[in-house]
Amino acid sequence: MSAAATSMQSLKFSNRLVPPSRRLSPVPNNVTCNNLPKSAAPVRTVKCCASSWNSTINGAAATTNGASAASNGASTTTTTYVSDATRFIDSSKRANLVPLYRCIFADHLTPVLAYRCLVQEDDKETPSFLFESVEPGRISTVGRYSVVGAHPVMEVIAKDNMVTVMDHEKGSLVEEVVDDPMEIPRRISEDWKPQIIDDLPEAFCGGWVGFFSYDTVRYVEKKKLPFSKAPQDDRNLADMHLGLYNDVIVFDHVEKKVYVIHWVRLNQQSSEEKAYAEGLEHLERLVSRVQDENTPRLAPGSIDLHTGHFGPPLKKSNMTCEEYKMAVLAAKEHIQAGDIFQIVLSQRFERRTFADPFEVYRALRVVNPSPYMTYMQARGCVLVASSPEILTRVKKNKIVNRPLAGTARRGRTTEEDEMLETQLLKDAKQCAEHVMLVDLGRNDVGKVSKSGSVKVEKLMNVERYSHVMHISSTVTGELQDNLSCWDALRAALPVGTVSGAPKVKAMELIDELEVNRRGPYSGGFGGISFTGDMDIALALRTIVFQTGTRYDTMYSYKNATKRRQWVAYLQAGAGIVADSDPDDEHRECQNKAAGLARAIDLAESAFVNKSSS
Numbered sequence: 001m002s003a004a005a006t007s008m009q010s011l012k013f014s015n016r017l018v019p020p021s022r023r024l025s026p027v028p029n030n031v032t033c034n035n036l037p038k039s040a041a042p043v044r045t046v047k048c049c050a051s052s053w054n055s056t057i058n059g060a061a062a063t064t065n066g067a068s069a070a071s072n073g074a075s076t077t078t079t080t081y082v083s084d085a086t087r088f089i090d091s092s093k094r095a096n097l098v099p100l101y102r103c104i105f106a107d108h109l110t111p112v113l114a115y116r117c118l119v120q121e122d123d124k125e126t127p128s129f130l131f132e133s134v135e136p137g138r139i140s141t142v143g144r145y146s147v148v149g150a151h152p153v154m155e156v157i158a159k160d161n162m163v164t165v166m167d168h169e170k171g172s173l174v175e176e177v178v179d180d181p182m183e184i185p186r187r188i189s190e191d192w193k194p195q196i197i198d199d200l201p202e203a204f205c206g207g208w209v210g211f212f213s214y215d216t217v218r219y220v221e222k223k224k225l226p227f228s229k230a231p232q233d234d235r236n237l238a239d240m241h242l243g244l245y246n247d248v249i250v251f252d253h254v255e256k257k258v259y260v261i262h263w264v265r266l267n268q269q270s271s272e273e274k275a276y277a278e279g280l281e282h283l284e285r286l287v288s289r290v291q292d293e294n295t296p297r298l299a300p301g302s303i304d305l306h307t308g309h310f311g312p313p314l315k316k317s318n319m320t321c322e323e324y325k326m327a328v329l330a331a332k333e334h335i336q337a338g339d340i341f342q343i344v345l346s347q348r349f350e351r352r353t354f355a356d357p358f359e360v361y362r363a364l365r366v367v368n369p370s371p372y373m374t375y376m377q378a379r380g381c382v383l384v385a386s387s388p389e390i391l392t393r394v395k396k397n398k399i400v401n402r403p404l405a406g407t408a409r410r411g412r413t414t415e416e417d418e419m420l421e422t423q424l425l426k427d428a429k430q431c432a433e434h435v436m437l438v439d440l441g442r443n444d445v446g447k448v449s450k451s452g453s454v455k456v457e458k459l460m461n462v463e464r465y466s467h468v469m470h471i472s473s474t475v476t477g478e479l480q481d482n483l484s485c486w487d488a489l490r491a492a493l494p495v496g497t498v499s500g501a502p503k504v505k506a507m508e509l510i511d512e513l514e515v516n517r518r519g520p521y522s523g524g525f526g527g528i529s530f531t532g533d534m535d536i537a538l539a540l541r542t543i544v545f546q547t548g549t550r551y552d553t554m555y556s557y558k559n560a561t562k563r564r565q566w567v568a569y570l571q572a573g574a575g576i577v578a579d580s581d582p583d584d585e586h587r588e589c590q591n592k593a594a595g596l597a598r599a600i601d602l603a604e605s606a607f608v609n610k611s612s613s
Contacts, residue, residue, distance in 0.1 A: 088276040092266050095195035097530055099205065100283045101261040106251055109258060109290060111146035112362060114249050115375070116296045117289050118150040124357065124547050127152055127243045129209050129376045131527075134369035134466075143371065145203035146251040147527075152209075152243030156185050157379055159238050160227050161219075180219045185242050185528070186486045194263075194530040203250050204527045204535070206263045210242035211378060211525040211539065214518035217493045217507065224504055229511050235546060235569075237519045241378040247286055260287050263530060299359070301606030314349040314570065314593050318516050324589070325582035327513040328574075334509055335578050341436060343500035343509055345585070346573030348516060349593045354556050354563045355603035357382040357545045363606065364543075364599035369466055372537035374525060377547075383520055384599070385542040388465055391524035392444075392492035394485040394534045399449060399477045401441040405497050405575070406430035406471030410464065421462050421469060433575055434460065434471045440496030440503060441475040447491040449477030467595070485534035489524075495538060498522035498573065520544055521571040541596055544569040563608065570596050 091098045115130045128150035133143030155166040158181030165174045165184060178184065185208055216239050218225045250259040264279035266272065319327070324347050331343045353360070361375040361384045372387040393400040408424040411417030424430060438456060446454045458474040479488060499522075500506025521544070526536035545566050554565040572592035574585035 085273055085276045088264075088279075089272040091195045092272045092275075095193045096266045097192055097194040098264050098266065098279075099195065099197065099200060099261055100264060100279050101200065101259050102283060102287050104258050104260065104287070104291065106253075106256045106258045109251075111148055111251050113295065113298060114148045114251075114258070114290050115150070116298060116358075117292070118148065118249075119377070121296065121356075121358075124377060124382060126150060127155065127210075127241075127377055127379065129374065130361075131204065132365065132373040133371045134373070135371065142253055144252060144254050145201060146253065147204050148249040148251075149206075149209060149245040149247060151247065152245045154188075154244040155379070156181070156188075156210075156240070156242045156244075157238050158216075158219075158240040159236075179222070181240055182216075182219065182486055182490065186484065188244075189486075189528065189532075192530055192532075196531055200261070201250050201252050201259055203252075204248070204529055204533075205250060205259070205261050205531075206245055206248050207527055207529040207531075208242045209245055209376075209527045210240070211376065211383060211520050211523060212489070212493065212536070213237065213239045213520050213523040214494055214498070214539075215239050216523060220490050220493060221504055221507070225507055225511065229508075231511060231514050231516050233517045235517075235519060237380055237544075237546075238378070241380075243378075247282075249290065258290070260290065262286055298362075299607055301359075301362070301603075314351060314590060314597055316350045318348045318350075319514075321586055323515075324586050328576055328580060328582040328585050330513060331509065331576045332578065332580060335576070340506050340509065341501045341577070342433060343506045343576050344498050344522075344573045345510070345513060345576055346498075346518065346521065346571050347514075347589050348518075348521070348569055348571040349590075349597075351568045351570060351597055351600055352554075352565055353568055353600050353604060354565055354608045355600055356563075356607070357384055357543075357566060359603040359607045360384050360543060360545075360568070360599050363602035364596075367599045367602055368541065368595065370541065372526075374537070376525060381520070381547060382545040383525060383539070383542055384545070385525065385537070385539060386596075386599075387537045387540050387542065388463075388470065389495075389497070389538040389540060391495055391526075391536040391538045392488050392534070393536070394479060394488050397479040399445050399479055399488050401445050401475040401492065401495070402472060403434070403437040403441045403475070403495065403497055404463075404470045404472045405434045405437045408469050410467055410469060417464070417469075424462065424469065424471065425460065429577070429579070430471065431460070433577065434473070436501050437496045438473045438475065440501050441473070444491050444495070445475050445477040445488075448480055448483050448487045450480055453478035485528065485532065489534065489536060492536075493524070494522050497575075498538065498540070500575075518571065519569075521569075522573070541592075542571075543596060543599070544571075568597075568600060572596075 088098060111130055111132055115128070119126050119128045129148070131147040135143055153167070153169050157164045161177050161179065161181070163176050163178050163181045163184055189208070215230060218227050218230065246263045246265070248261050250261065252259070260283065262279060262283040264275050266275055324345070327345055331345060334340050335342070358375060364384055364386050365373060368386045370386040370388045372385065374383060374385040376383040389404045390400070390402050406424060406427070408420045411420050438459070442454055442456065454475065454477040456473060457476050458472070461472050462469050463472045496503055499510065520539050521542060523539045524536040525539055528534045545568055550567065556563040556565070570593040572589045574588040576585060
């Protein structure tokens, strides 16, 4: 269960970037939604569009009077948007968000190194992100854009209807119980009037970034999927975490340029002149971070995928083999009774490692390159992901859903590869499952699309990735005029490839048959740009590291180097249908998780064992 998308494209303020934020104020007892930060005040609805890591998430298509200006003379600087205060003030008449940027050469910097310039190696708490991508095909190619961000100016965190809004610029913290936490970032977004320019890359250039857990669906289906009936919540992770990023770094791998971008929010400044001066000062500090002569060094590591470095099979799961097989049999009884047609049952494996999560991400880029590769630090956890599939995308009012189901391994030769593709498309069971999920996708898109606009643009195409090939289809629709991209996200959560059909009934049974809340697994992660574009990837092939230490956390001190032991959670599921074999489905979960664990094995052999030898 996966999917290809086109390729994909950012919480604490850094003292080296901006003046230290004030201490967060205590939460008063009488806090209500009415005294949220001003930027969170309800305003009129504005339509949102979407994108992908490497398709147009920024929507930078319109021209502007503030065209690019000449270089300021720095050796690696080529352009700056809004070269003088006059042009900036002119832009401010039409917008309350104006981007300033520097464009520098990319030959001295990589996305991984740029991330390390913004976030120190021992800092696993600062919310931040790194988006990279590899396009699928017989020969995979690097996606055009990579995006790095850190130190958001605002955070929105939801847990069981309790929403926490932290405004780091104002030094305020507000908590409120709400029915639908997604309404908070939606309302904040509706107040945005960004200056759109054609000089910025067609990538994510600033806005919301974060994750939506599988349990976010409980805010949508409150009666049928209440939190009270959810499985045990043993990790206490957030249901939703979003950071608002004014600063991003975008790599254009085709033109070999790096865009260092800072968005100025005009409604927070006393005058446009002051906003421009402070914005330029902030931008120069950001540029200096990635051009510093004392740029951090990344630990080197040798890549050896053909030795015995890979560890033993994953054995520690939140379900025993017998428990999982009993759950499969129970699901088959519901299928035979006509309650559902298909259901996805998952189990969560646990792996302990002294490899750092960022080292695991560096290894995952080698082991399993995919369209949506992500390293994301959020409150309480770190996500290391290599997803092939989108959850939902909205771009210029066009909704895109790309169900991906039906899998075969890649062949060793071109001839074998083509033979395996033919066999996959002739596999009646896999094709029937895929068609069922296409119908689910049409239903999800249809909920928020104009009548008659839903189309299956591509049906049963085979897309190739590094190790496997998948059957993929593309369903599109035109967003209704009175709705936004947030409505499209609500309609899609979670996609049928990780739940089943009919979707809500399958999720009710998942609550009964799985033993723990899924958390980020099978939810989504991605960005919603200032310009209204949305691209959310499906959280498959995602490793979750909890950042808080446990009572049994171990430490290693070999060669005077202190390493913390991390607990990595690797979750995988299998699609259950009428003729499913419990042993086969259990083995499928093990194999999927083991494939992801190879990144941990490689990180240990390349970085941990090397440093301790």
